[in-house]
Amino acid sequence: MADRPITIREALSSALREEMHRDESVFIMGEEVGVWGGTFAVTRGFLDEFGEKRVRDTPIAEMVIAGSAVGAAMAGLRPVAEIMTINFAFVAMDAIVNLAAKMRYMFDGQFKVPLVIRTTTGGGKQLGATHSHAPEVIFAHFPGLYVAVPGTAYDAKGMLKAAIRDDNPVLFVEHSTMLQRRSPVPADDYVLPIGKSDIKRKGDDVTIVTYQKGLEWSMDAAEELAKEGIEAEVIDLRWLRPLDLEPVFESFKKTNRAVVVEESLPMFNVGAEVAAQITNECFDWMDAPVQRVAAMDIPLPYSREIELAALPSPAKIIKAVKEIV
Amino acid sequence: MAKPNKNTLLDWYRQMVLIRRFEERCAEIYQQGLIGGFLHLYIGQEATGVGTVAALRENDHIITTYRDHGIALAKGLDPKAVMAEMMGKKTGVSGGKGGSMHLASRDHNFWGGHAIVGGHLPIAAGIALKARYNDEDEVTVCMMGDGATNIGYFHESLNLSAVWDLPVVWLVENNQYGMGTAVERASAADHMVLKARGYQNSRGEGIKEGPRLDGMDVMAVYEGISEAIDYASKNGPILVESLTYRLEGHSMGDPQRYRTKDEVEEYSAKGPIGRFRQYLTENYKNIESDLDKIDGDAVEAVNEAVAFAESSPDPTMDDLISNVYAD
Known part of the structure; x- marks a missing residue:
């Protein structure tokens, strides 16, 4: 099928939807992912399509969003946890750094953590200092974690699928001002390699x-x-x-x-x-x-x-x- | 809940004595420099660990703090591999990469040993979520110290377990001090189980306020945790407290200025092992020879564990860089 220009938002939605159809153990949890449909509308319609078991609204509680997603991943599920913006990921820093990134190494490979934490980054929206920065490089400091920073719809879809299918924790960072950007994306299933510029x-x-x-x-x-x-x-x-x-x-x-x-x-x-x-x-x-x-x-x-x-x-x-x- | 028979009781005694002898030896060889880092002894708290592990059903899960040696041994991890981990050897349960605070065995549904206070509570919620998600009858028992009830993870994890109705037994091992700070100096609630009330709705639904168990009595712990697991399996989360006492310092080298020698001696006199031994000799005729044999076997097992660990190789340079990521 011919490539068709879609937005980054649509690319993310279709990657999530296709992976949830492909694998029953993939589920979404996070702030406003269900009833609201995602604060950036990425998961709009998902609650109706997949039900409450697989589209789970959480309290505004980033420590337990990230931390319980680590536990669920260790136990065999494939959570896609959403932390609304990367500013709030600071609240979950311990869970991301000490739990997600180190769990495998510290117990010498007894556990794997097939976890994706989706979040949005970026300034330029007049939100003041706490909500306006692009600090994802901080998270790239830690071995055990992957950090994805897609810039086009094509990359966003193929990279998110790769992140969901991988057995390692991925901080998947989307730019909040770029979700409407369009680029051509194939209709067929494709997955991009992890760690390729x-x-x-x-x-x-x-x-x-x-x-x-x-x-x-x-x-x-x-x-x-x-x-x-x-x-x-x-x-x-x-x-x-x-x-x-x-x-x-x-x-x-x-x-x-x-x-x-x-x-x-x-x-x-x-x-x-x-x-x-x-x-x-x-x-x-x-x-x-x-x-x-x-x-x-x-x-x-x-x-x-x-x-x-x-x-x-x-x-x-x-x-x-x-x-x- | 199965009523424990004599053999079961003897096995609990065996586990408690093994943990005690194992840790006494750990303290010795720590002083000799054979164990590095921190060493947090469980001495005095054995009845809580052994009674709790005994209550677990086959597919249940357990996760605990950095004071984890007792749980590892009660769960049936090989004392040799546990001692090797203490000494940082390749043959250790975590390949020598975790150390005393990070013992675990996925095969035993023992999810670790975690060293950030409260950091393992959300992991317990996640493990319980897996059971709920897959509609499996598996309960996760999450042990924590009294100090962990004051950290943010406690609130977020207990709240989520109530909102999502997760099958978790939140078990506070109240040993009366968070490091050197007495419970009442650090926590607004003096009874840990009272904290369940913050996670109940106006109809009383949510986290059940469970019992305050005598954590120095292995049979009381077993009964209480068995009932709690049954409750969690059928209904959802429950908060239980086990009243116990840490007879040693928080970790090695703790000057213990926060408590008196008299207090420690008072608790030592009613320690869980002597008390259980007394119960057994009073209730079972001619059991002394069994108990004496168990005492001797424990020393032997610890000797073997130390010998095994000492003769084990260090992790290699390949091990140093392995398992950062899953392949």
Whole structure:
């Protein structure tokens, strides 16, 4: 069947629906997933379709949402637990880090944790400091956990299916401002590999390494740069853990310069890791220091114009590229 | 609930003595540096662990805190593999990667040993959810200390178990101190079972307020937990308290400034093993020789466990990096 453009929201819904039909042990639990239909409408209609056993509204209680999902996964179910936004995942930090990520190693493989925790990230919606950031990199610090950061509908569907079918815990991060973005998705079943980055645009002059919202900004920046004769190669990481930098190294050896773009804060972020690894792997090919574009080093404010000023933008990316090209 | 016969009672005595001798030896070899990290002894609380495990039905589940050696041994894990874990050996129940606080055996439905206070409570809810989801008659017994009743996980897990009607026995082992802080200095409720009332509706439905058991009496614990499991299987969650006493410090090297020697001696005099032995000798003729043999066998089993652990290899560099992820 021909590919058809659908939104990221539709891609997530269809991945969940198809996996629930495929495997009886897959179920959804979380804040407002049932009667409400998901605060981002991803699970609308699911309660009628699958019933209360498999679409379970929870209290607003992130510690037990994540923690009980770990227990259910250890015992043989395949929970898809939803924590409405990643801001609330901080409340569940112990369950995600100490329970989900370490359970297998600590008991030397006696347990597996086939768990997906879905959550949304991102600022730019005038929600104030506690609800406005993209801190998913924090969770990528911990071995035992995978962190998915899809940026297109095609990736979202194939990656969510991979996450549900895998026997390891996955923090599946969706961007709250990108759910309406459309891209072509095959009607047939497909699953994308875990931990594979993807070249979203070919170019020979500079390598832009990014993901999710940064991907959108970077693609816009690349179009503008092309008008001036600068061809950027844009690499979408898609997963922060496992982190697949092989295509980045390969690209860098061609372009000899790189910019890392992300929405998270500027210290101890994805850019720091990628820049360090490029330096180690590609030192002899390096023509300029790796540039980093991230949010400003402040909590985000409410007022619209200054909030947007604190976030990355295509203009900031273009400026960073021109520093080194 | 099956009435325990003489052989069953002897087996409980065997388990309690094995746990006591095992842990006394652990304390010794800890001082010699053969066990690293923390070591939290169960000495004084054996009746609660043995009585609780005895009450489990074949497919029931148990999960507990970092004070987990007693539960592991009562569940029938090989003392050799448990001692090897204490010493960080490859042959340990968790491959030497978990240590004293992280004993577990999936094959025994023993879900661990967990070292974040309260962190295992939501896991218990999740295991119970699996039973509910699959419509299986399996009860999860979640043991915790009195200190865990004050942490957020307690509230969220008990509330969810009531909302979702999960088959869980929440069992508070009230040993009267959360580390060095006495219960009444840390908890607004002095009786732990009172906390069930926060998870009941106006018709009294929700978490059942269960009994306060004499946690120094293995038979009382067995009866109380058997009834609680039966209740949870038929009706849903229940909160039970077992009143016990930790005769040793919170962990090794605890100066115990928070209690008097007299208090410890008072509890020591009514300790669970001596008391049970006395019951057995008063109620069964000529049982002393059986008990003496059990005492001797326990020492022998611990000697074997130590010898096995000492001669076992350390985990390898391959083990170091294995089982971070499932394949």
